[in-house]
Amino acid sequence: MSHKKLFIPGPTEVLPDILEAMAMPMIGHRSKDYAALQGETTPKVQQCLYTKNQIILSTSSSTGLMEAAVLNFVRPGKKVLACMCGAFSDRWAGIAKANNKEVIELKVEWGKGIHPEMIDDILKKQAGEIDLILLVMNETSTGVMNPAKEIQAVVNKYKDAGVLMAIDAVSAMMAVPIHTDDWGIDFVLAGVQKAWSLPPGLAVAAMSERAIERAKEVPHRGYYFDLLEYVKYNEKNQTPSTPVISLINALNVMCTRILDKEGLDNRWARHARQADMVRNWALSRGFELFPEKGFYSQGLTCIKNNKEINVADLNSALGKRGKTISNGYGKIKDATFRISHMGDIYEKDLAELLADIDDILGYK
């Protein structure tokens, strides 16, 4: 198959040196070489997430760590508050229910964001019942980015009541800064196939001491996603079961690239420029943005298809030019389309893509 450059919200485009890192010769996962690899990678991930917390390297998609949050942080008799604003946050509520947890649903219309005061209103009355809040920072289905920092600040007021928040930062982590320790985040997770720009199969999380203490109070956390086991094995720079070594190697190479070559601040600035670039293009061509104003994602743009273009035809024409974008997701599949601008997609790539779209749609 001939490769199409990926402007889809994951898996994102992967650079050749990272693909090369995927092809490393194999090593034993209980060897010194492996421990050296994990020991080298972990502090770099911590630096990327501005944290001293435990780093969890889970051989799974991010869905696995979404389930881990539900399994590890809810004590018997306590409830989950699910902030629902799109397909992936709706799904997280479903994951909680599939694990027999009682869920309070905070639902907003797709395209709308979660406002901090919505959480405050609920916690004012029900903080004592709620052990865990589920927040999707960047709803990949709607292009909504929720204000994680401000929401975390609200949650922090209720920490003494036992409220803990898990943040799904899939398609946000490494596209925007997440100041884990400064913001007081207890658990933040992502898959590496989004703004980390690696192939899929590994999920990463940072887990606070407070989250560890909470997990200790929860019986029957399952086995594969028992986070306390990960913390225990971290001591010797290993994982409880065999890890996806090739991807951890690729993550290590990627961290070095981000920290030493691009620089974190440059990365955030580049993503901000790229998001602007796509949003401005969409607006200037007469499209509307799907998300509520002020809640625009820095990783991908969800564009309302108010001009009723044929997205399938557009994508097929783009395919012939070696590029691919994404249609809408779930119930807004036909009403929107999405352009991803995170990870190792650069301004030059986006300029080419937008010129191609203009050309195909006859916009100039």
Place this chain on the structure above:
Amino acid sequence: MSHKKLFIPGPTEVLPDILEAMAMPMIGHRSKDYAALQGETTPKVQQCLYTKNQIILSTSSSTGLMEAAVLNFVRPGKKVLACMCGAFSDRWAGIAKANNKEVIELKVEWGKGIHPEMIDDILKKQAGEIDLILLVMNETSTGVMNPAKEIQAVVNKYKDAGVLMAIDAVSAMMAVPIHTDDWGIDFVLAGVQKAWSLPPGLAVAAMSERAIERAKEVPHRGYYFDLLEYVKYNEKNQTPSTPVISLINALNVMCTRILDKEGLDNRWARHARQADMVRNWALSRGFELFPEKGFYSQGLTCIKNNKEINVADLNSALGKRGKTISNGYGKIKDATFRISHMGDIYEKDLAELLADIDDILGYK
């Protein structure tokens, strides 16, 4: 790090063309290209496992699918019968308990095998209580290979009573033939980093119609390892959450290599010869084999360290020659050592390894 050839029981040695397959440019996991890949891979895996059953491709280590068996096949009020004969089968019983299942323990001394009549004796009395038997076909910790075919034949007598068996074929699958359909296996799983000779991060299982029907009777199967979701997504050649695409590509390439280049029968014959070779070497040098006679693994040999050699020193000397073997596991760490001869380790490699060991230990 300079590469050491792996004679350890996983991850096993990976060939260059498979490493190259790991470096494939990324594709979307909801794209036609991905569906074509999964659609091409699945029938080949079925052919390798002599089955028409559903193939589950799980982005996890095999531990994940061991947990899946426990989550999907035990109805409320029913019990698990765990056949325990080493570290990994002991752990499976632990996985069942971590998920709040009631476990009947059939325990034999490490090094001994599970005899079919042991299972028959229990089922004669308790078949009605037991929903799921957990059998590790090849105990990687002790080098014991249990007679899966004969044990399955016993279990099949009790199918009407609702007894189902899950077989962990880690370090057996692709080292010995597993005639899934002929033997009547309902669920057999393995990680791909053993006799499949791929890097770790993907687990594979075959799941029968009967197993699917059972799962439908089990509420709260969790989410990530809800096997019915995998079956549902198989219809469109996709997986419920983002799969480890690079490894599925490598699996596809490996299947072609096995089926078209080596041939299944040749593969089984080669593994039998390689197992003989290592066992004969050990015995001729005055070592004893750790497993009970008749229960020798075809994938790896666990050797009793009755000559009290220093395995760490041996391994360190082997390391300088670009090779590595494995010490014992768990409570027999010092009393045994292990040489793996499965997957893409060939007779020539083993001859070199054994000559090196002879040389280092002064056996010639």
